[in-house]
Amino acid sequence: MTSEIEHLSSRQVVAGADPGSVEALLEALRRALVMGNAETAQTRFVAAIERSLLAAAAAPEDAHWRMHDLALTCDRAGEAHLARGRLEPGVDILRLGLRIREQLARMAVADDLFRATVEVPIELAASHFAIAHAYQRGARAAEALDEMQAGIAAYRREVEAGGDPYALDTLAAHLEDAARVARDVPDREGMRALIGESLTLRERAALLAPEDTDLARAFVEACVWRTPDLGKTSAMWLDRARRLLVDREGGAHSIPGSRRLHNLVDTAGAPYVSG
Known part of the structure; x- marks a missing residue:
């Protein structure tokens, strides 16, 4: 050989x-x-x-x-x-x-x-993500987070200004991946900041493409599932999710399964209401 x-x-x-x-x-x-x-x-x-x-x-x-x-x-x-x-x-x-x-x-x-x-900038971001995932497999969370952040920066430069709702939704997913890595570091403040950014982008994507109710559902569900990680700011995000559901009810872009989503939001928010 x-x-x-x-x-x-x-x-x-x-x-x-x-x-x-x-x-x-x-x-x-x-x-x-x-x-x-x-x-x-x-x-x-x-x-x-x-x-x-x-x-x-x-x-x-x-x-x-x-x-x-x-x-x-x-x-x-x-x-x-x-x-x-x-x-x-x-x-x-x-x-x-x-x-x-x-x-x-x-x-x-x-x-x-x-x-x-x-799409060179997208492939550049993907290179960073591939290295990050390699570090994750090697249980080197801090280095993985650095690479995730670099990939997110490259991806953000390419898509954020363009206002493509699906590109923003993908960027939100990358931020959620980075938040999971930050939790492993552990870096709870960094994790919460990344989750907050991802929710902001998911909400923006839902507002840019109201006809695609999947984007709205993804935002509401993300607000619910991230509640344990966000702490006190969860109440704010759950309120924004609830407001989006109410705004869509009875309109041209009502969200299928709205009642179930309302129940999820109310259940997730109960500790903050009672507190």
């Missing part, structure tokens, strides 16, 4: 000129992980990626496509490590893909097909 990797990595071809070269190294890396030659395979693989990046820079007319393919290849290689329980090498290669996407995000790409096909 080592000789195969050395042969592949010594070839004077790079991704783009020969798309199979890095792909072959990726497959060699996977086999090496099974056979125990991971360190050598890792070194050769990273060297091939770096050479391929240099080659991409020398052909700017399609460098963005090559770089995107290399980032995807890094994703697959990193996941191969993680599947074998190799946290640090897996994160290292995932982070290499992240750096490639950071370069792509800074490039002024005029290729309309690429811009329509590849």
Whole structure:
């Protein structure tokens, strides 16, 4: 296996000129992980990626496509490590893909097909989330939270100003994921702040698209299920959920199952009313 990797990595071809070269190294890396030659395979693989990046820079007319393919290849290689329980090498290669996407995000790409096909900021955020989930599996909550926050920042820059209710709903879900990580750190204040942000976004999404009652239901249910984590501010959120339900009753966008949702809100809010 080592000789195969050395042969592949010594070839004077790079991704783009020969798309199979890095792909072959990726497959060699996977086999090496099974056979125990991971360190050598890792070194050769990273060297091939770096050479391929240099080659991409020398052909700017399609460098963005090559770089995107290399980032995807890094994703697959990193996941191969993680599947074998190799946290640090897996994160290292995932982070290499992240750096490639950071370069792509800074490039002024005029290729309309690429811009329509590849959402670089979203993929950049996804790279951060993948690293965060790797740290979660390794029980390293503080580092996972840092990566979640970085991914959220990248995603927020892309979607928040646009006012797409479904993108805002997705951002809210990422914030909820980060809140769960913050609870594991533990960082209760940080957790509550993240939950508050997520509820604000869910409410905004519901108001932007009143015809989609699923968004309204998601906001109300999130207010209910997050009650134990929010403490005293739960009363405020439950009141906002109740107000949304009342506003929709009898209108064109009434929420199916409204009575059940009212009961959930009232039950969750009972301790705050009696207190």
